[in-house]
Amino acid sequence: MKKIILFSSIFFAGLVSAQETTDIKKTIEKANAGDVNAQLTLGILSFSENISLEESYKKAAYWYNKAAEQGNPVAQYNIGAFYYKGLGVKQSDSKAFYWWKKAAEQGNPDAQVRLGNCYNVGIGVEKSKSKAFYWYNKAAEQGNSTAQGLLGVCYSAGIGVEKSKSKAIYWLRKACENFNDEACEFLNKISKNENY
Numbered sequence: 001m002k003k004i005i006l007f008s009s010i011f012f013a014g015l016v017s018a019q020e021t022t023d024i025k026k027t028i029e030k031a032n033a034g035d036v037n038a039q040l041t042l043g044i045l046s047f048s049e050n051i052s053l054e055e056s057y058k059k060a061a062y063w064y065n066k067a068a069e070q071g072n073p074v075a076q077y078n079i080g081a082f083y084y085k086g087l088g089v090k091q092s093d094s095k096a097f098y099w100w101k102k103a104a105e106q107g108n109p110d111a112q113v114r115l116g117n118c119y120n121v122g123i124g125v126e127k128s129k130s131k132a133f134y135w136y137n138k139a140a141e142q143g144n145s146t147a148q149g150l151l152g153v154c155y156s157a158g159i160g161v162e163k164s165k166s167k168a169i170y171w172l173r174k175a176c177e178n179f180n181d182e183a184c185e186f187l188n189k190i191s192k193n194e195n196y
Contacts, residue, residue: 007077031063039067040075057088068095068099077111084123097124104135112139113147120159133160139192140171156190165190
């Protein structure tokens, strides 16, 4: 009985491995033919291969870039992050900004937050507090808790917008409801302080 179980396990593992190899080959064929979803998939799968981390970043960057050039907002966000951190590509704030802007303009809330950060501190672009506020607001309206917290901070400090304690509390409360612990702490701080 043990031999049958062992044989079955080895046979099944071989089938799964053969199937995965076939699926990967099909995905590579589709990606090389320009299929944006296959390109994004290969970018993600690059980290599951048995290669060095640096080589994984290079492969992922290659495929993310391919999909980003075809307009995939997830790939645009990811390749932006790779450029920002210099993962598999030469570090470039301007290219990070470029790709995050592409993704943000398509409604990607994570990219909208990153773009707001770029404008807020001048990463790859000239500082603009009003543009930072604009992009935080776009992401916050989509329910992004990080953006909601940042929007609350903007209203509390008058960053890119006129100060408003009531609007700060509103957005910080929304962020807190969406499990943003930092927003909850800041909400408690400004709620208790009359001078905010």
